[in-house]
Amino acid sequence: MSVSDERSLFNEIQEIAAQYPVRRSGIMPALHLAQKKYGWLPPEALREVADALDVSPAYCQAVASFYDMYHLEPVGEHLVEVCTNVSCALVGAQGVLEAFERELGVHAGETTPDGLVTLRAVECAGGCGWGTVVAVDHRYREPVRAEDVAAIVEELSGA
Amino acid sequence: MGLRALLFEHADRDLTKLAEYEKVGGYKALRQALGMEREAIVQEILDSGLRGRGGAGFPAGRKASFLPKAEQRTKPAYLTVNADESEPGTFKDREIMQRIPHAVIEGSLIAAYEIGAEAAFIYLRGEYLSEFEIMRDALEEARSRGLVGANILGTGFDCSIVIHRGAGAYICGEETGLLESLEGKRGQPRPKPPFPAISGLYASPTLINNVETLAAYPFVIRMGGKRYAEIGVQNSAGTRVFSLSGNVVRGGNYELELGTSLRELVFDIGGGVTNGHALKAVIPGGSSVPVLTAAEIDTPLDFDSMATAGSMLGSGAVIVIDDRCCMVQLGLRVAQFYMHESCGKCTPCREGTRWMVSILRKIEEGRASQGELDLLLDVCNRILGNCLCPLGDAAAMPVASYVAKFRSEYQRHIDEGGCPFGGESSLKGLLAPVDQHHAHVREGIEAPA
Ligand SMILES: Cc1cc2nc3c(=O)[nH]c(=O)nc-3n(C[C@H](O)[C@H](O)[C@H](O)COP(=O)(O)O)c2cc1C
Ligand code: SF4
Ligand code: FES
Numbered sequence: 001m002s003v004s005d006e007r008s009l010f011n012e013i014q015e016i017a018a019q020y021p022v023r024r025s026g027i028m029p030a031l032h033l034a035q036k037k038y039g040w041l042p043p044e045a046l047r048e049v050a051d052a053l054d055v056s057p058a059y060c061q062a063v064a065s066f067y068d069m070y071h072l073e074p075v076g077e078h079l080v081e082v083c084t085n086v087s088c089a090l091v092g093a094q095g096v097l098e099a100f101e102r103e104l105g106v107h108a109g110e111t112t113p114d115g116l117v118t119l120r121a122v123e124c125a126g127g128c129g130w131g132t133v134v135a136v137d138h139r140y141r142e143p144v145r146a147e148d149v150a151a152i153v154e155e156l157s158g159a
Numbered sequence: 160m161g162l163r164a165l166l167f168e169h170a171d172r173d174l175t176k177l178a179e180y181e182k183v184g185g186y187k188a189l190r191q192a193l194g195m196e197r198e199a200i201v202q203e204i205l206d207s208g209l210r211g212r213g214g215a216g217f218p219a220g221r222k223a224s225f226l227p228k229a230e231q232r233t234k235p236a237y238l239t240v241n242a243d244e245s246e247p248g249t250f251k252d253r254e255i256m257q258r259i260p261h262a263v264i265e266g267s268l269i270a271a272y273e274i275g276a277e278a279a280f281i282y283l284r285g286e287y288l289s290e291f292e293i294m295r296d297a298l299e300e301a302r303s304r305g306l307v308g309a310n311i312l313g314t315g316f317d318c319s320i321v322i323h324r325g326a327g328a329y330i331c332g333e334e335t336g337l338l339e340s341l342e343g344k345r346g347q348p349r350p351k352p353p354f355p356a357i358s359g360l361y362a363s364p365t366l367i368n369n370v371e372t373l374a375a376y377p378f379v380i381r382m383g384g385k386r387y388a389e390i391g392v393q394n395s396a397g398t399r400v401f402s403l404s405g406n407v408v409r410g411g412n413y414e415l416e417l418g419t420s421l422r423e424l425v426f427d428i429g430g431g432v433t434n435g436h437a438l439k440a441v442i443p444g445g446s447s448v449p450v451l452t453a454a455e456i457d458t459p460l461d462f463d464s465m466a467t468a469g470s471m472l473g474s475g476a477v478i479v480i481d482d483r484c485c486m487v488q489l490g491l492r493v494a495q496f497y498m499h500e501s502c503g504k505c506t507p508c509r510e511g512t513r514w515m516v517s518i519l520r521k522i523e524e525g526r527a528s529q530g531e532l533d534l535l536l537d538v539c540n541r542i543l544g545n546c547l548c549p550l551g552d553a554a555a556m557p558v559a560s561y562v563a564k565f566r567s568e569y570q571r572h573i574d575e576g577g578c579p580f581g582g583e584s585s586l587k588g589l590l591a592p593v594d595q596h597h598a599h600v601r602e603g604i605e606a607p608a
Contacts, residue, residue, distance in 0.1 A: 019321050021235075021278070022361055024343035028326055032285075066345040066502075068327030069285045085247045086446055086492055086586075087404035087478055091433075094588035123329065123496055124247035124446075125286060128476070129403055129410030138288040 206384030208396030213369030248476030444473025447553030497554030
């Protein structure tokens with residue numbers, strides 16, 4: 001990362017932290033920003049957030065590890081999340097997840113060898129009436145059926 | 160009773176635009192409220208009978224009245240809007256934010272004025288990216304028109320609103336977990352008391368309400384509390400947005416007058432069970448509430464009727480379950496969710512949910528002894544009432560209800576040494592997520608025999 005990139009993340013975090021009566025409240029938005037910059041939260045990202053907010057990197061790690069959306073390990077370029085909670089499971093989420101596993105050649109929780117797609121099973125995504133809910137890079141597709149999966153994977157490979 | 164649009168009136172208009180929202184009376188209630196005494200607003204909300212839409216159903220006016228009077232305060236008061244919606248089965252706040260973001264903003268401003276707060280925080284579920292963009296744009300438009308920020312509508316009332324995005328943790332929907340998270344910490348609940356009204360965000364007096372509760376505020380002010388109270392039934396005033404899902408023909412969100420029967424929602428409005436299957440059970444208020452059997456389908460959707468039936472209205476999430484579902488698998492999947500979301504702070508919840516999962520798995524796989532079925536109920540009993548926050552109960556209550564109401568199905572798993580559905584249950588496979596937290600969830604641990 002160049003020095004100017006690092007300055008700008010630092011400055012962006014300062015602006016965000018200033019919105020709160022106590023600066024520490026800026027840690028979650030700061031982690032979101034750092035993750036956007038790096039794609040995940042490597043140690044240097046945690047260090048940058050820590051520096052910007054005057055907390056320790058260990059504290060940032062402790063906060064980040066509490067929340068599912070912060071990636072403490074590298075992830076693929078695209079994130080495919082399949083809801084497998086009750087409402088979606090009742091209408092066939094398992095079949096949808098299995099179709100993704102087949103099409104991508106990985107298990108849930110893994111990333112394709114080319115680093116393109118990370119597949120995850122997730123808890124209720126908040127679209128239960130239109131299940132099965134699949135979020136592709138946090139944009140919801142509702143409903144997705146097993147037979148729709150090949151096209152979604154093709155779309156991701158082509159992009 | 161039945162469908163009744165208040166929040167979702169004017170479905171044909173794009174109410175995300177401020178001008179459209181104003182055409183249908185938007186921000187009138189705010190203008191009206193800013194000309195009223197604060198106590199008068201509390202009184203309107205009390206008169207309305209409005210109860211919280213987030214899960215617990217606490218009377219909204221009473222909660223607002225618990226904050227110390229302005230002259231007794233040593234710290235500023237805050238409003239926090241709970242938009243963390245993550246209770247399985249629930250997707251109503253998402254559609255409310257998509258369709259009427261300005262009602263959420265207007266209601267929040269009225270509530271902030273009501274309690275004398277000059278800052279409000281909307282804690283918005285991290286996964287809701289599109290909803291974040293809609294809320295952010297609506298907020299920007301409202302700010303540019305002098306409706307948010309300094310000297311609102313020239314009245315001298317200042318109120319900033321900040322949207323704070325979550326990052327994937329169900330427990331941050333619990334009000335004190337939410338406050339911890341908003342303070343930049345791990346979202347682990349706090350012991351109560353002190354209650355947030357006395358010592359909440361930054362140890363200051365804080366009001367926390369659900370998105371839908373606050374979206375109802377403008378309607379209460381415009382109609383007057385007493386007239387709002389005429390909608391619905393005794394102790395359950397107004398309308399609620401119910402999220403209908405599962406084995407039902409027309410899943411989706413439906414705004415209904417409280418007191419409408421579950422049958423009307425599931426069959427008349429939702430079109431009944433899919434593919435002609437028989438109804439087996441209904442979860443009436445999100446995955447943390449006790450189940451109702453098909454025979455209880457005439458229960459009205461209001462707080463008292465649900466309590467009489469031994470369940471709860473919860474978050475208004477109605478999950479329809481047909482006869483292909485194995486109730487042991489349902490118990491296991493629900494328990495897996497709460498085990499995954501337990502914050503780990505107190506022992507009965509952290510350990511108890513793991514025991515539940517491990518015993519339920521043994522029952523499902525036909526490896527459980529008779530004593531282990533009793534052990535499951537014993538574990539549930541030891542969780543109930545013994546946890547710091549309601550998440551532990553939210554795991555134990557539903558599972559105990561599945562055993563109570565479908566005991567013979569649990570018994571058959573033990574007697575037949577396996578699942579009577581023989582791999583054909585609609586929940587087969589039970590794929591619970593494995594994520595970066597799996598390192599500290601030791602899979603496969605067994606309860607002692
Ligand atoms: C584990 C747990 C999760 C919760 N999740 C939510 C949630 O996502 N949204 C919500 O509004 N309330 C949730 N609640 C309820 C809140 O603690 C709180 O009662 C509610 O936000 C108060 O608002 P209301 O009075 O307007 O309902 C949850 C409670 C518990 C125990
Ligand atoms: S009940 Fe569970 S989620 Fe709530 S504080 Fe205890 S361990 Fe955490
Ligand atoms: S259960 Fe899948 S979105 Fe809620």
